[in-house]
Amino acid sequence: MKRRQEEKSQQIQEQRADKPKEEEAGPHPVRPAESLAEEESEAIAQQKEAIREEEAAARKQIDELDQMVASLRQQLQEMEDRWKRAAADLDNYRKRFDRELERLRFAERDFVLHEWLAVVDNMERALRAAENASDNPWYQGMQAIYQQMHSILHKFRVTPINPKGEFFDPQRHEAVATVDLEDQPEGIIAEVVEPGYIICDRILRPAKVIPVRHQAKK
Numbered sequence: 001m002k003r004r005q006e007e008k009s010q011q012i013q014e015q016r017a018d019k020p021k022e023e024e025a026g027p028h029p030v031r032p033a034e035s036l037a038e039e040e041s042e043a044i045a046q047q048k049e050a051i052r053e054e055e056a057a058a059r060k061q062i063d064e065l066d067q068m069v070a071s072l073r074q075q076l077q078e079m080e081d082r083w084k085r086a087a088a089d090l091d092n093y094r095k096r097f098d099r100e101l102e103r104l105r106f107a108e109r110d111f112v113l114h115e116w117l118a119v120v121d122n123m124e125r126a127l128r129a130a131e132n133a134s135d136n137p138w139y140q141g142m143q144a145i146y147q148q149m150h151s152i153l154h155k156f157r158v159t160p161i162n163p164k165g166e167f168f169d170p171q172r173h174e175a176v177a178t179v180d181l182e183d184q185p186e187g188i189i190a191e192v193v194e195p196g197y198i199i200c201d202r203i204l205r206p207a208k209v210i211p212v213r214h215q216a217k218k
């Protein structure tokens with residue numbers, strides 16, 4: 001009898017000891033709907049904030065790229081402007097070089113032709129001095145050489161000018177003396193001492209002339 005009572009008492013104690021474990025292992029209490037809504041709203045707010053941060057970072061990157069593109073465009077424009085200026089400078093240099101080369105070429109040609117004209121003048125003087133021997137074969141040979149000398153001038157488009165009877169023009173004539181002829185108007189060329197020459201409508205050598213100049217009557 002006593003033993004039964006002890007066993008029963010032990011069973012009651014064991015049941016009391018197992019009761020808290022059952023309560024702990026039991027189902028969780030149901031959470032209120034308001035708490036769930038707050039958590040969902042907070043999660044949505046966090047997502048929106050993350051999206052805003054991502055958008056801000058993307059806009060910042062876009063702005064940086066826009067600035068980089070603008071800088072590259074400016075550099076490209078500056079390089080293009082420098083290239084255009086360099087090309088224009090080079091083109092101007094080529095034109096100046098061509099003009100200078102042409103000027104030097106013409107100057108060298110004119111110098112050689114001037115020297116050649118001096119030889120032609122000497123030949124003319126020699127032929128005039130020997131006009132009485134025009135039937136002599138050597139004179140005829142000299143005359144042929146003289147014609148050949150003029151043909152060379154003609155190849156360079158050089159033609160003589162004889163301004164006798166024209167009015168004196170300081171751009172085309174060189175006065176070596178003057179003469180007073182009452183029957184001739186003043187300024188008229190009375191005599192040509194040395195013929196002039198033109199090349200391509202440009203004066204190569206002015207003619208040496210003696211124009212009329214009336215003396216003042218006392």
